[in-house]
Amino acid sequence: MKNQKDDIIWSVAVLVPPYKSLAYKEPFYFPTDIWKPGLRVLVPMGRSNTLRPGVLENYAYLTVPGRLKHIHWPLEKDNSITLEFLEMIAELSRRQAVTPSRILASVLPGSMRIVPEKLIFSESGEKISLPNCSCKSQRLDELARSWVKGDLIFPPSRKNIRKIISVAKEPPWSILPNAKLQWKVMDTLWQRGEMDLTSLKKILGPSVKQSIASLQDKGLISVCDKEKSVCIESLPQKQEKIKLSADQEKALSELKPRLQAKTFDVSLLHGITGSGKTMIYIYLARVALEGGRSVIFLAPEIAIAVQLYEQAVQILGEHKVFLHHGLKSPSEKESVFESIRSSEGPLLLVGTRSALFMPVKNIGLLVIDEEHDESFKQDQGFVYQAKEIAHYVAKRDKAMLVLGSATPDIKTYFAAKEDRISLISMNNRVGKSILPEVCFVDLKVDPPKFGPLAGVSESALREVLARGEQAVIMHNRRGYSPVVMCTDCSEVAKCSECQVSLTYHKSRQRLVCHYCGQSLPFSIICSNCQGSEFVPVGDGTEKVEEFFQSNLADTKVLRLDRDSSRNPGRTQEILCDFAQNKAQVLVGTQMLSKGHTFPNATLGIVIDGDLGLGLPDYRSSERIFQLLVQLSGRAGRGDKPGKVFIQTRNPGHYCWKYVAESNYVGFFEQELARRKLFAYPPFIRLGLIRISFPSEWNQKEDFVAIVKNEAISIQRNYGVKIMGPAPAPLSKLRNRDRYHLLIKASDWHQIRKAYSALLPCTDKHRIVRMSLDLDPMNML
Ligand SMILES: [Zn+2]
Ligand SMILES: [Zn+2]
Structure with missing residues (x-):
């Protein structure tokens, strides 16, 4: 007689290449009731039957012709992945046209995808190797029985003791030009942040060990023995006024009843910079939590997530509040995942986009702060838009989704105008602060004379510094110079692999391709005329910082861009130092525009407002508008009024008048007409x-x-x-x-x-x- 059990065939999403769902039989040595959708398992793959991690999806009673391998071993007793979670992955897979395997492999914490080598008897502590596929069936039977009884388990996951290597000293680095491998190590670490020794060896070869030792001797890198957890300093907070503004009261009175109705609902909270959107989120979170439902806050970047988390803990301290972001170490990520999965009551999770893949149950409220921000879209690896996933989750849990921004995505505002989502506006700043005055400076009339600054911007800067206040200066181009040119033939140095011009980074004395990351020594030979002299052309943030540092007496200048914040936690340090007045000028890229609050900064200067206008992208005007309005929003957040100067060679551009008035609705209407004419989203x-x-x-x-x-x-x-x-x-x-x-x-x-x-x-x-x-x- 045929054994019914042999015919249960599972679809297993394997978490390694080829990232597909493969069919496996249930093994004869385990009872059938231990297998459930969402269970993590080990399956044999390839000719050598190497064990790989996978997730059970669903099963069918099938008679499959030919030999089919069977599942080898469960990785856990209870499934850590819920049915709801699996269903979300399946839905994403349909929408994005990628396999569930690939999605799971990119969203599950790394430690949940590890293949353990040992099993341990819980009683005696005796360790044995995980049996392989060629193990005798009698032995498998025996071990499986012990597993089911709970006598045999996987040893508690070792704290990953790995050697973590990171850059210990900011450039310039004293390395001989011909020490090529040492340069490569520094460049790689600079590019990718910290790395473990194994990965570094994989990239640069085993001989890298020697270079690491000598770099360590020089104090240029540090090698830590254990997994380093990044401690992120939080920004000093102003005590929040408990009294809400009239705008805030009104917004809350509209949103609260809808939240309590426990139906799927999407709202756009359009509030100008400084109007106090955060307090609305926190008050709503309290309503949801007290009603027994969980809450997720998503922020566009780690620094803002941390700030939001701190504020939430301060006000909602009696509830469970979690923080999740990409800088957390793998074991911390797993521990947050596990705490959330096993948590019974309602909780608040604050994080960046990947927080959506934490197993939060029974969600009542989802908030996406700065919803226009591009960081909510992941466009490498598994491509997804966090807003879309949030929409799906809110619908599933009959929750309220709040999208907040001073400069909403044109598509979001359009949806509100069409009544597909509701719109709540807040047009006044809280407290005494008012929107800054925005002036455009025509560089053709008033050309740069103090470094990159026009006369009027210079005098404004000097006045502000004389009053003991602060200035933020934005230049959306990192490095020292975006171009280097051969002095003999004017040839521009280009990346050999991407054909884009190389950016000069002075502190490192390197030419770097900003697209692929490749870097070369500054002293290269011209590919056109064999000349050896290159001059840097144009300004990047590094040069702007250098200029102000050496030309403004008694002024400390800080820089915020991807290069100055390579090391985890460094961004936060820079922001803290500036907020505590340890520097008077902060130079930076668009990173400056992201929702930070600098109470003592009363001046904003944009060195080149035209940067990015000519990009081959239908959204380039929208982006510039958002960037400039957001940057203006950083100035004058305290009690003193602010001023913003935007330098341009294009004073007639249609965007400017809306930026100057901070007139989102006007910009929206003009931009919408243009999109309609050329058939672009939201019309298609x-x-x-x-x-x-x-x-x-x-x-x-x-x-x-x-x-x-x-x-x-x-x-x-x-x-x-x-x-x-x-x-x-x-x-x-x-x-x-x-x-x-x-x-x-x-x-x-x-x-x-x-x-x-x-x-x-x-x-x-x-x-x-x-x-x-x-x-x-x-x-x-
Ligand atoms: Zn040349
Ligand atoms: Zn390149």
Whole structure:
């Protein structure tokens, strides 16, 4: 007689390449009732039956022809992944056209994807190796019985004792030019932040150990033996006034009853910078928590998440409050995951976008602060838009979703105007502070004379410093100079793999490609004339900082950009120092515009307001508008009025008058008319297909021609509009040629269908990568 059990076939999402769902039988040596959807398991893969981690999805009674491998061992007794979580992953998989395996592999904490080597008898403490697939069946039976009884378990996860290496000293570094490997180590660490020894060896080879030792001797790097947990200092907080403003009272009175109705509801909280949106979030959170439901706050970046967390703890201290962000160590991430999973009552979780993948149950309120921010979209690896996931979760749990911003995404505001979501506006700042006065400085009339500053900006800066107040100066370009030019033939130094100009970083004496990260010594030979002299051209934040530091007597200047905040926690330190008045001038990139509060900063200067206007992206005006209004919002947040100077060579640009008035609605209407005219979102749906292949591939012309033909027939058959394939604006990256196809359609489904129809083109060419980005944020 056939054994019924043999016919239960599970679909297992494997958490390693090829990131697919594979079929496995239930093993004969375990009772059938231990297998449940969401359970993490080990399955054999490949000829050598190497054990890999996977997650059980669902099962069917099937008779499968041929031999099918069986699941080898469960990784846990109770499933740490709930059915709800699995269902969300499945939904995301349908929407984003990626496999559940790939999503799970990118959202589960790393320690949940580890294959343990040992089992341990709980009674005696005796350790044995995890049996492999060729183990005798009698032995497997025996061990499985002990497992089911709870006598045999996996040893508690070792605290990952790894050697973590990080940069210990800011550049310049005293390394001989010919110590190439040492340079590579420093560059790699600088690029990626801290790393463990194993990964560093993987990238740079085993001989890297020696270089590490000598760098350590010089004090340039530090090697820690254990997993370092980053301690993030919180910004000094002003005691929040308990009394709410009239605007805040009104907003709350509208939102509170809707939250208490426990139905799915989406609201846009459009409040100008400084109008006190945070207090609204916290008051609403209290209502949800007291009603027994959990809350998630998402912030666009770690510094803001930490600040929001501190405020929440201060006011809602009697409730459970968790913080999650990307700088947490793997074991901390797992411990937050585990605490949340096993938590019974309502809780508040504050974090960056990945907090959405924490297993919070029974959600009553989701808040996305600074909802216009691009960081809510992850566009590398598994591509997703946090707002979309939040929308799905809110609908599932009949929760309220609040999107807050002073400069909402055009699409969000459009949805509010069309009554698809509700709109709550707050048009006044809290307390005595008022919006700063914004002036545009025409650089053609008043050219830069004090370094990058025009006369009027210079005098404003000097006045503010004389009064003992602070200034923030934004320049959205990091490094020392964006271009270096050969003095003999004017050739611009370019990255050999991406064909974009290299940026000069003076403190490191390196030329760096900002796209692929490759770096070269500054003393290179001109590829055109063999000349050896290059001059830096143009200003980056590093040069601006240097200029002010050496030309403003008795003034301390700080810099905030990706280079100055490589080390985890450094951003927070810089912000703290500035907030505590330890420096008078803060120079930085767009990182300055992100929701920080500097009470004593009364002046904002934008060195080049035109940067980014000419980008090949339909959203470039929207981005500039948001950036400048947000930056202006940083000035005059305390009791003193603020002033903002924006320097431009383009004084007639239509954006400026709305920026000057901080007039979001006016900008929205103008921008919407433009989008309608040229058929861009929100009037249509947009999908971007990215294709890349090695630059030296000899069949590339033929391949592009095939894609082109296919695109024409898809356009004809599917009722979508396809533009391309055309070389991407960044046409070469890391030695791969890049092509784009832009799809315009009336719904997402059509775009997905068109993409699926195009995918078979790549079947015969494994070197081609093709991916779909729905509603792309980054068009390069
Ligand atoms: Zn030259
Ligand atoms: Zn490059």
